[in-house]
Amino acid sequence: MPRALWLEVGFGGGEHALAQIAARADLGLIACEVFANGICSLLSRLAPEGEEATAAPPANLLLWPEDARRLLPLLPAAALDGVFLLFPDPWPKSRHAKRRFVHPKIVAELARIVRPGGEWRVASDDPTYQHWVETVMAAQAGFAIAAAADRRPADWPGTRYEAKALRAGRRPRYWTFIRRD
Secondary structure, three states, X not given: OOOEXXXXXXXXXXXXXHHHHHXXXXXXXXXXXOOHHHHHHHHHHHOOOOOOOOOOOOOOEEEEOOOHHHHHHHOOOOOEEEEEEEOOOOOOOHHHHHHOXXXXXXXXXXXXXXXXXXXXXXXXXXXXXXXXXXXXXXXXXXXXXXXXXXOOOXXXXXXXXXXXXXXXXXXXXXXXXXXXX
């Protein structure tokens, strides 16, 4: 039985989600992804070739194959111990800002469902999104910034999106926000 429940928004290929559940048996993870290729990538790592129909998924992993924004209102208050949002689509055009996951309405919803003292980990390599995160989070009251770094913290497993950004010479930024009481 998991002692902590986390949500990963947009797990991509699933490498971070799998690293988290492998490293922490006490962690329950709801992994959200809308793209079929990402879901298939994760599932192919869970089930050996030829055993797809019979392989049991890890007991501490739940897949949500839809937009995470649809799940948030369904969760009870203080249900989550933490949230991962790693290298989300930056939606760089201003007219698309409403689609960004770090958005005042979503931040307020996360403040409702993350328990006081819980964490929200965010990473981005996009300068527009990095500025957006700083601006949105400075204007809200639900989360305090615990850390902001230019290097991935040791307990954050890497992702292929991070590796791609580093190869391209982009500079990721990593934040840890703590849910205020």
